[in-house]
Amino acid sequence: MNRLRKAEKAKVAEYRDVVGAAVTARDAMTALEAHGWDVQTAVNAFFSAGGQAGAGVASGDRAVVEALFEQYKDDGCDSMLLEGVLAWCNDMELDPMKRPLLIVCHKLQAAVMCEFTREEFMRWAELGADSIDAMKAAVPTFVAQVDSDATIFADFYAWVFDFSKEPGRRSLSAESARFMWSLLLADKFPIVDRWVKFLENHTRDITKDTWLLFLDFVNTYGTDVTDYDDDGAWPVLIDEFVEYCNANPAAAS
Amino acid sequence: MWRDKVLAPLKDRLVYAILEQVRKERDGEAIERELVVKPIESMVKLGLERNKPLAVYSETIELPYIAALHEYYAAETTNFLAQNAVPDYYSHAETRMAEESARAVLFLDTSSEPRVTAALTDIFVTAHLPALQGEVIPLVAAMVADSSSESHAAKALARGYALLARVPGAFDSVQDALGAFVVERGLAALDKLGDEPASNPRKYVEALLEHYAAFRTVVDTAFAGSGQFSLVLDKAMREIVNAKPKTNAGSSGGASSLPPAAELLAKYCDMVLRKSSKSQLEDAELSKVLDSVMEVFQYLEDKDVFQKFYSQMLAKRLIQSLSVSDDAESAMISRLKKAAGYEYTSKLQKMFQDMTLSDELNASFATAVEKTGMDIGGVAFSFKVLTKGSWPLSSPSTPFVQPPELDKLIKRFEAFYKNQHSGRELFWLPELTKGELRTAYLAKNHDLIVTNYQMAILCLFNRGTVFSVAEIGKLVGLESKVLMRNVASLVKVKLLSLVADAGDTAVSQAEPKAEAKAKTEAKTEAETDDAAASSSAKPSKGKKGKGKKRAPIKLNSSTKLEVNLNFSNKRIRVKVLSSLIRDSTEERAATVRGVSEERMFFLQAAVVRLMKARKKMAHSVLVGEVCEIAAARFKPRVALIKKAIEQLIDKGYLARVQGEKGMYEYLA
Numbered sequence: 013m014n015r016l017r018k019a020e021k022a023k024v025a026e027y028r029d030v031v032g033a034a035v036t037a038r039d040a041m042t043a044l045e046a047h048g049w050d051v052q053t054a055v056n057a058f059f060s061a062g063g064q065a066g067a068g069v070a071s072g073d074r075a076v077v078e079a080l081f082e083q084y085k086d087d088g089c090d091s092m093l094l095e096g097v098l099a100w101c102n103d104m105e106l107d108p109m110k111r112p113l114l115i116v117c118h119k120l121q122a123a124v125m126c127e128f129t130r131e132e133f134m135r136w137a138e139l140g141a142d143s144i145d146a147m148k149a150a151v152p153t154f155v156a157q158v159d160s161d162a163t164i165f166a167d168f169y170a171w172v173f174d175f176s177k178e179p180g181r182r183s184l185s186a187e188s189a190r191f192m193w194s195l196l197l198a199d200k201f202p203i204v205d206r207w208v209k210f211l212e213n214h215t216r217d218i219t220k221d222t223w224l225l226f227l228d229f230v231n232t233y234g235t236d237v238t239d240y241d242d243d244g245a246w247p248v249l250i251d252e253f254v255e256y257c258n259a260n261p262a263a264a265s
Numbered sequence: 266m267w268r269d270k271v272l273a274p275l276k277d278r279l280v281y282a283i284l285e286q287v288r289k290e291r292d293g294e295a296i297e298r299e300l301v302v303k304p305i306e307s308m309v310k311l312g313l314e315r316n317k318p319l320a321v322y323s324e325t326i327e328l329p330y331i332a333a334l335h336e337y338y339a340a341e342t343t344n345f346l347a348q349n350a351v352p353d354y355y356s357h358a359e360t361r362m363a364e365e366s367a368r369a370v371l372f373l374d375t376s377s378e379p380r381v382t383a384a385l386t387d388i389f390v391t392a393h394l395p396a397l398q399g400e401v402i403p404l405v406a407a408m409v410a411d412s413s414s415e416s417h418a419a420k421a422l423a424r425g426y427a428l429l430a431r432v433p434g435a436f437d438s439v440q441d442a443l444g445a446f447v448v449e450r451g452l453a454a455l456d457k458l459g460d461e462p463a464s465n466p467r468k469y470v471e472a473l474l475e476h477y478a479a480f481r482t483v484v485d486t487a488f489a490g491s492g493q494f495s496l497v498l499d500k501a502m503r504e505i506v507n508a509k510p511k512t513n514a515g516s517s518g519g520a521s522s523l524p525p526a527a528e529l530l531a532k533y534c535d536m537v538l539r540k541s542s543k544s545q546l547e548d549a550e551l552s553k554v555l556d557s558v559m560e561v562f563q564y565l566e567d568k569d570v571f572q573k574f575y576s577q578m579l580a581k582r583l584i585q586s587l588s589v590s591d592d593a594e595s596a597m598i599s600r601l602k603k604a605a606g607y608e609y610t611s612k613l614q615k616m617f618q619d620m621t622l623s624d625e626l627n628a629s630f631a632t633a634v635e636k637t638g639m640d641i642g643g644v645a646f647s648f649k650v651l652t653k654g655s656w657p658l659s660s661p662s663t664p665f666v667q668p669p670e671l672d673k674l675i676k677r678f679e680a681f682y683k684n685q686h687s688g689r690e691l692f693w694l695p696e697l698t699k700g701e702l703r704t705a706y707l708a709k710n711h712d713l714i715v716t717n718y719q720m721a722i723l724c725l726f727n728r729g730t731v732f733s734v735a736e737i738g739k740l741v742g743l744e745s746k747v748l749m750r751n752v753a754s755l756v757k758v759k760l761l762s763l764v765a766d767a768g769d770t771a772v773s774q775a776e777p778k779a780e781a782k783a784k785t786e787a788k789t790e791a792e793t794d795d796a797a798a799s800s801s802a803k804p805s806k807g808k809k810g811k812g813k814k815r816a817p818i819k820l821n822s823s824t825k826l827e828v829n830l831n832f833s834n835k836r837i838r839v840k841v842l843s844s845l846i847r848d849s850t851e852e853r854a855a856t857v858r859g860v861s862e863e864r865m866f867f868l869q870a871a872v873v874r875l876m877k878a879r880k881k882m883a884h885s886v887l888v889g890e891v892c893e894i895a896a897a898r899f900k901p902r903v904a905l906i907k908k909a910i911e912q913l914i915d916k917g918y919l920a921r922v923q924g925e926k927g928m929y930e931y932l933a
Contacts, residue, residue, distance in 0.1 A: 183915070
């Protein structure tokens, strides 16, 4: 939350100037985020929702979102489980195996795959969407944010690691890691396909360090590994990958 | 006056005449030397300009003289080299240069000496550098082949060295070539040994030292003991010693990726320090052998591997009392301590001390037994108390119930020990224990040398006649694999025999009177630990199967066994022990595994220590310093250090500094 950039901080200040300081910075941020950091729209939303402090969107929305949650929630606990999530995905027309759903999960700060807690799902209210239609409409904005802003992408990328690993484990299984790498990076960096192929024979879990550093790696050497610094602090697995690339240049294309 | 009026106009002709005389002398004609000396002297005397007293001399004759020198020999040396071999040129150049130096002393002013020397170097060495350098390695090869230091090659090489030594940097390329040559020859020499070192590590050490000695002679005699070449030789030796075998055809190399040197060297030590009937070395000889081991040791990178194997073999020697002598053992340990430091040998030292302490303990226990008339069951004993952590032993792999015959002894000893050292705990390592039993049921009685397990099995027959394998297992508590092995070895030496058939035989066999298999004496060596136990060693002296092939012994849990009353053996003392031998390749693999675990642990500890002290460190600096710290034990691959760092990051001890590439920070 405190990792706002300057421009965003300014917008938060501007927003609070207009709607009143009773709105906390955090609420302001949430409201702005929900409206794509457009101060005017957010302010309009604030007043049209009755100008209540504490919620960037109409407080009535919470009840509607809550009702929606109840509809998908599992009977046995206070969460949406696999079945509910799939039903919701279906209604949302989201492919469970594709990126947009992952981005939505990140937006909701979901902790575990195929599961939404009440608290997580209720973030829809803060995001200003209280119907399936509104939610659907919001998805492309989320995707655009992630795709256009490297900082947001990095945050999203780091979150994916914790989200994808099995609860209680420190590392991510190589199989899940391969899947996620293909999903997140393959279209931007062609080398990721080779990386995933290279990892086919790798059975050990992927550490968070390797996961995080791999993003730095593709950002630095994503198109060309010839200048790779093997005396650098890169994880050993990446060293081995570059060695593998250099040893098998044929497969480069 | 003289200078301007006389010399100036005559100068050219005069100089020409002088140089012509010199040329003639070079060609071997006799000349009137005064005709050269005098004019030049007079030119020196013309040093009228006070600040540059030799200006006239230098300009008029010195420069032309040196130019003539160049001119004459440029052609001469080239021709000579075209028609003669380089070694001949070495002596030719030596002679010519000596001649010219002497000539310059005679004809020229002493101030010219350095210039002449420099010119000679240019002419005879620098101008033909590649040819001269190129001959060094062939000559080294020839010299190594002909071992006498007085050989033609040795002399030529010394001359060549003296020539090249005149040009700074002339050896730089020779040095690399020599290093490569030494390595190539060394590896070839080791290669030639094939698999032999595995069974006879002496060959390996000898081959290395022979190789070293040959090149040491080259450096000392031909290269005047040059420090630069000594370094080259040391570096090459290090490379040879730490090389992995090229061909992995030999099965010995397959078990690990480690170079074989450390293990071979440790084995060689074991061979020398182990009591053997074959070849006992004299003290002086032994000391020489140990020194030779240390010579190889200093080149060893995997000092930790050596330590591991060494301590394992030392443990066996000490536990089984197989050392040649205490003096020899401590001589080796002190050599290692000197070479690798106190910490390196502290465990070895402790093991060695444990032996002395155990001897004292046995003596005082014996005295106590005698004084108090304590009942220890009438058996002789010898205990070894080993400090936990210092010995490469692991805890027993099977539960075990000591035979009641030893009960009293063990209980009394434990009480005695605890009385002396309160707070310490004893753990028994029966796996490493052996004992002697005397038979009392045979026509000719034998002393049986058996393992503790075998002893327990045999002692059962003091109380019964027939036992099934399952019953034995229940009574002595052994895990089935160990049980089978020990029973099988007793059957194999025919101390026990299978009861013919199940059913009635068993009953009928019960008829022999319960022979007194009175055990008159049981000698026990028990190894104990101070805290928690660990054990793995075993007598490695295998009993060689006799020539005849025996029918395989079929044992299962219901097989019934009885004592073979017709047992006979030529010897009074019969060794049964053999079954204890554990698979040595398995043990070796465990050792190698242990080494890599310890390395990882060591590296992580080093990284943490450094990071804790510095808080923040750059990757390359950290890797460099870790390498330095590790150098005394082993040479870590960078990838291994990186793995250590990554594991520490993963465990949350370190983190990468946000926004600063290649920096780590310590997390408290």
